Amino acid sequence: MKLRDTARFSTICIHAGQVPDPSTGAIITPIYQTSTYVQEALGKHKGYEYARTQNPTRSALEGNLAAMEGGQAAFAFASGLAATGAIMTLLEAGDHVVVTDNTYGGTYRLFERVLRRSQLDFTYVDTSDCDQIRAAITPSTKMLFIETPTNPTLRLTDLEAASALGHEYGLAVVVDNTFASPYGQRPIDLGADMVLHSTTKFLNGHSDSIGGAVIARRDEHIEWLKFVQNAEGAILGPMDAWLVLRGTKTLPVRMERHNTNAQAVAEFLDRHPKVSRVHYPGLPSHPQHALATRQMRGYGGIVSFELGSLERARVFLNHVTLCALAESLGGVETLISHPATMTHASVPPERRQAIGLTDDMVRISVGLEDLDDLLDDLTQALDRV
Numbered sequence: 531m532k533l534r535d536t537a538r539f540s541t542i543c544i545h546a547g548q549v550p551d552p553s554t555g556a557i558i559t560p561i562y563q564t565s566t567y568v569q570e571a572l573g574k575h576k577g578y579e580y581a582r583t584q585n586p587t588r589s590a591l592e593g594n595l596a597a598m599e600g601g602q603a604a605f606a607f608a609s610g611l612a613a614t615g616a617i618m619t620l621l622e623a624g625d626h627v628v629v630t631d632n633t634y635g636g637t638y639r640l641f642e643r644v645l646r647r648s649q650l651d652f653t654y655v656d657t658s659d660c661d662q663i664r665a666a667i668t669p670s671t672k673m674l675f676i677e678t679p680t681n682p683t684l685r686l687t688d689l690e691a692a693s694a695l696g697h698e699y700g701l702a703v704v705v706d707n708t709f710a711s712p713y714g715q716r717p718i719d720l721g722a723d724m725v726l727h728s729t730t731k732f733l734n735g736h737s738d739s740i741g742g743a744v745i746a747r748r749d750e751h752i753e754w755l756k757f758v759q760n761a762e763g764a765i766l767g768p769m770d771a772w773l774v775l776r777g778t779k780t781l782p783v784r785m786e787r788h789n790t791n792a793q794a795v796a797e798f799l800d801r802h803p804k805v806s807r808v809h810y811p812g813l814p815s816h817p818q819h820a821l822a823t824r825q826m827r828g829y830g831g832i833v834s835f836e837l838g839s840l841e842r843a844r845v846f847l848n849h850v851t852l853c854a855l856a857e858s859l860g861g862v863e864t865l866i867s868h869p870a871t872m873t874h875a876s877v878p879p880e881r882r883q884a885i886g887l888t889d890d891m892v893r894i895s896v897g898l899e900d901l902d903d904l905l906d907d908l909t910q911a912l913d914r915v
Contacts, residue, residue, distance in 0.1 A: 547593025693721025
């Protein structure tokens with residue numbers, strides 16, 4: 531099954547990077563659960579020597595992800611943070627990075643508590659404002675690290691404008707595309723050099739795998755990422771690679787339902803008298819609604835909202851029944867969380883307040899359940915507030 535160059539996104543998701551198994555004709559890529567490969571003779575093998583370096587299941591996923599994001603190559607890692615760490619090895623001591631201020635709490639922890647020890651420097655700005663990006667750039671700046679939509683305030687960055695600005699200064703532009711997924715936006719098409727994913731989320735889609743990936747378009751980045759993936763060894767295992775491959779086949783149809791349900795949930799919450807504010811790019815009240823409409827396909831499956839106090843949020847979260855109180859997002863089931871004490875607990879309180887991550891904020895990863903059941907659950911929990 532050879533893909534045409536004109537293949538469209540849904541077809542790419544199902545077929546890219548995968549061919550029927552040559553020994554059996556199996557249409558699904560097998561799980562090559564092996565640590566090594568027998569060589570025919572000294573120096574003669576079938577392209578595989580050791581499973582840290584190459585694995586056919588992982589290679590199939592990497593080909594799939596590269597095609598989905600429009601990159602030249604992809605590299606799969608053991609987690610999204612392992613993928614982030616691999617990207618940062620492109621830098622050297624003394625280098626500076628401009629970062630989206632409302633970045634994922636785990637990314638902030640990695641940058642501030644681990645990589646600063648290696649003499650890397652980070653400045654956090656609102657990357658939705660290109661003037662702030664420009665003002666933060668110094669002679670030692672080497673990278674612009676963008677998250678859009680942000681976690682959990684769902685602020686957007688204009689990727690075309692920010693990428694052009696970064697390249698004006700010779701910066702490598704990295705975009706964490708986890709929240710939107712390649713269905714929702716393709717940063718490389720808008721000028722980014724590298725795209726980052728926690729494959730744990732929408733790409734896998736079933737809450738049964740941890741993983742990460744980097745997709746790159748420039749040869750110098752590809753060569754180094756290939757080297758460091760093998761050198762550091764934080765690879766994605768074959769079972770997890772297979773699970774993500776299963777997930778990407780249904781990404782378009784899942785995202786359509788995520789988008790539809792999340793839009794309806796956001797509109798319901800926006801009308802509810804006990805909700806003080808809703809963050810969702812699909813609402814006309816969102817400050818970057820026009821940008822979301824232009825840059826994204828659909829508005830995503832994540833909705834955040836504020837209830838007025840930590841205690842009100844606590845009562846609400848303790849009384850949902852269908853929505854599962856848990857970290858993570860992007861699965862077929864609806865997950866609900868309290869960012870201040872869960873995903874962003876490692877971010878200092880004063881910094882959370884500065885970026886609008888309030889103690890009364892609740893984040894919902896809206897799943898694929900029947901919409902009326904979701905709204906019934908939210909209604910009865912809000913009635914307790």
